Amino acid sequence: MTKNPAIELRQISKSFGPVQANKDITIRVMPGTIHGIIGENGAGKSTLMSILYGFYKADAGEIFVDGKKISIPDSQAAIAAGIGMVFQHFKLVENFSVLENIILGAESGALLSPSLSKARAELAALAAEYELNVDPDSIIEDIGVGMQQRVEILKALYRQANILILDEPTGVLTPAEADQLFRILKRLREEGKTIILITHKLREIMDITDTVSVMRQGEMTATLRTDNTSPEDLAELMVGRKVLLRVDKTPAKPTKPVLEIQNLSMVDDFGVQRLKNINLTVKAGEILGIAGVAGNGQSELLQVLGGYSAATGIIKLNGSEIDLSTSVSGDGQARRALGMAHVPEDRQREGLIMDFMAWENAVFGYHREKSNQVNRFFMDNNAIRQETEEKMKRFDVRPPNPKLTAKNFSGGNQQKIVLAREIERNPDLLLVGQPTRGVDIGAIEFIHQQIVALRDQGKAILLISVELDEILSLSDRVLVMFDGAIMGERNPAKTNEKELGLLMAGVSEKAAQ
């Protein structure tokens, strides 16, 4: 007897206006397996899963669960069909307890207390069955992201989900937490649950899935057994051409110090100390990478360096001290004049003005330079537009149209515009935050090459990223940040993810060795 697939999609199509997000997608996922869906940003993975969870209605196609055809008009129907979803951004009520979040929408009656006691008992049973221990009375905002994710998984299990969809689940986790998640997923598979894992990380696909589907530009390009494939093959299927997964670079030849930071500390508006006594040096001709889980002070460090948060301590650029207040003499303009360039973490909020055109965005921060002005009052817009177009071609921005507004470019192309603006000014120091967040593989390759090329010209680069792979492949030296402090320095050639992961989780130098 052949088993029915736990879930089967046939010929699903969905368009948003002229954009076809999903084209004739067909997948079969067998029960008790982990199925990976991999693809670049905008390949249509999230749209497909939203259709499965009742957020969107497909234009055409059929959905079968356990061999029965069903329709999913809303999330209620998806839940009833045994589908549970763990979103990339958790859908939890931050000031509710774990228990309240779990029963929300699945209460057993109009009064709360019977629902709560029933859930408490069931939660204990689930915790024992799947080794998912969470304190039911803690408040969501007080627990870590790893725990919050468990709550999301428990929410789905409490609703008797047999099919669990996880959308980019490891984006916010430390390597250790990710390992823990994978153990939980394997355990769920043993218990007969079906898991669909959406990710852009090839390593995760290779580590944990049984089968994998690759999506490109709204189409399903292949479905393979994970044993029969390799990361290189998957990358090629995702992008549609051969991709270099490793960064090609020669050993660094660091010379004089460009950026020196001494005893840098910062307390935020709420009185929380975000940076604790940071000391570091970036030399010309090297890339210093700062690793860490998001929210451990990396953003604040970039904000202080970029001149939009005040701090105490000493920062020297090319030997001369920088004004650390946020007054005019210490602002981003003044620092740019000293040879600092900044590719901020959040390109849509800090790097670009989304409603402005590409050429306008390409001149921000440098609009006061003589070369961009006709006279004291007017900017030389034609020249800027022309220069921007050339720059866009050099940086492979598609389409290279300087009059298009920033929001109309894809994430990768937006990032290239910011990068072009900052790199082409020939800075002595480049600050880069999350250079490839939300950027597709093809563009990642290009961006990494540009950063290495700048280093080879003898420039200093401070790279901050939550992607450990990126830190390890680009950096010449790696520092790990935890809770606002530097936990230690490692040589990327002589360390591994496990060692860095421990530092990222705040396990001290000694214990890590």
Place this chain on the structure above:
Amino acid sequence: MIDFLTLLQVLDSSLRLATPLLLVCLAGLFSERAGIFDIGLEGKLLAAAFVSAAFAAITGSVWLGLLAGILASIMLSLLHGLASITLRGDQIISGVAINFLAAGLTVVVAQDLFGQGGRTPPLKSGGRFEPINFPGATSSKGINDAGPLMQLYSELFSGHSLLVYVALLTVPLSWFILYKTRYGLRLRAVGENPAAVDTAGISVVGLRYSAVIIGGVLCGIAGAYIATSLQANFTKDMSAGRGFIALAALIFAKWRPWYALSACLLFGFFFAVDTRFQNILLPAWSLSGFLILIALGLLSYVWRKDYLDKVVLGGLALGISTIAIMIVFSVWNTGASSQIKIPVVFIQSLPYVLTVVVLAGFVGKAIPPRAGGQPYVKER
């Protein structure tokens, strides 16, 4: 000194004046807990006051008046819901529009119906909510010699209109609904993170509409109360900013029902003081001492604040202490009466001054529902 009976009478009238505030405050509480800011409480209150007075005047039945007032207020709530939930418009603008609509329409329609300069005719006995006297309460009313407990019973507890007791009962009821029922859990959740509610398979739109309708009912009762119980007819702008004061009380109360009761009673107390004591004589020494205390309080508040705060509030503190010193000086020098008469406008402005103080954030940190004011759009 104020005797016990006078104190009781002031508290009695505080309760009476706090009632509409309390109902409107709870209306705002339901709406804002669901993530819909409602600046149009004032307009709903006014509209309900007019419609209930008009219906009570025409039909002679206060119950029909109450019902009509509630319906009118619900209609405006639905209008607000349409603009801010369905059409995802700006909640502040929609609320302001409702306030204008009510301020204008009530007077125009009243003039057209009754021709009495934008007011409704005085309500006769059937058209009003009469005070309910508890058994045995009338005999001791207003009698100074009765025992304190008896006075408490007859002055404070007895003799209010039905709606006062309804308002008081609404507090535990709201608390129960909010914290002890499934509906309350969902309501609080939708004001904090509508996406969590949506992915749990519950309609965000449905929940939010239900919340604004509850708000409409409560505003309707409040409007009927001011026109058919507190007063005996509708007059132009009779809501007198109560909707806004209730909003301040809501912030003061940190969006919690029991806190709302205390906040509204405090505001009611200030109103009562204003109506009861038109001329207050205070000893000069205690007055200037009080002013200096306020100035010191301000100074300690701005101590760790920004430069601009220091300039503005420090200046205010300086002004207040100057007045205090001038009072002391003039009493000392001229030997004038050491009793200072507080101008009546100062007393009248007290509830409004308190509103400003509350809104300026002097009273602790109030964290509003996190999704408040934002229309919910499903994300991919």
